[in-house]
Amino acid sequence: MLIAAIYFGGLGLIVGSFLNVLVLRRGVMSLHGRSACPSCGKTIWWYDNIPVLSWIMLRGRCRYCGSSISLQYPLVEALTSGLFVAVGLAGFPEYLFSLHAALMTLGALVIVSLLVAITVYDMRHTIIPDEWSYSFGALALCLAFVQAPNIWTVISGPVAAIPLFFLWLVSRGRWMGLGDPKLALGIGWLVGIPLGVIAIFASFIIGSLVLLPLLAYERLVTHKGEVSQASAGLTMKSEVPFGPFLIASCLLFWFAQLYGIALPLSMFGL
Ligand SMILES: [Zn+2]
Structure with a gap:
C-alpha cells in the first residue's frame, strides 16, 4: 500500500511536470x-x-x-501527484491481479491528467480546449460503458450537460461559454446520473463559496482606495473561468464514488 502510494505519487509528479509544459506550449510551440x-x-x-x-x-x-x-509549476505537480495517489489507492490491489482493473485505473489516471490540464488552461485563458474536453468525454463514456453497457450510461452525459447548455443558450454565451457544457458531458458520463446532475449544481455552490468572499474582499479594498496592491480586479462583471469549479465538484463526487463513500444526498430525495 505504501509502495503503491509512493509509486503513484512519483508518477504524478512527473506527469504534472509534463502537464505544465503542455498547458504553456499549447498553440505556442512544439512539445519537443x-x-x-x-x-x-x-x-x-x-x-x-x-x-x-x-x-x-x-x-x-x-x-x-x-x-x-x-x-x-510546483502547485500543478503537487496537485497531480495527490490525485494520482488517490486514484492509485482507490483501485489497490485489484489492478495487480486483473487486466480489467488495471485498464480502468490507467483510464482514471488519464482522466485526472486531462482535468488538471483543463483546470490550469481555463484559469489562464478562460477557454477550454475542445480536444481536451472531448478526449475526457470519450474516455469517461468508454469507462462507464464497460461497467454498465446500457442506454442510461449513454444519456447520462447529455443529461448533465443540458442545464449548462441552456444557460449558454439563453445568455447567448454571456453567463457561460460553450466549453462548460462540453466539459459537463464528460462529467455526466464519469459519475452517471443522478450524481452527474448533482455535481453540476454543486459546482455553482462551490463557485459561490469561493467567489463571494473574494468579491466582498475586493469591494472592501476598493473602497479604501488600495486597488492596485491587493485587488485582482475582480468585479461582478469579470469573466471568471467556470471549468475549475465544475472539475472540483466532479472530482469530489467521483472520488466519493471510487472510495464508496456514502454522500448525504437525502436532501435530494435519493
Ligand atoms: Zn532566467
Missing part, C-alpha cells in the same frame, strides 16, 4: 525541445527541473537571471 527560462532564455538542466523540489531549492527564482518562476 528543452525547457528554457522565459526571461533569460538559458536552458534549464535536469537538476533544476525536478518536480516541486527544484522550485523550493531555487526559492521560485531562475538560477541565472533571478526572475521569478510561477507558483503554477
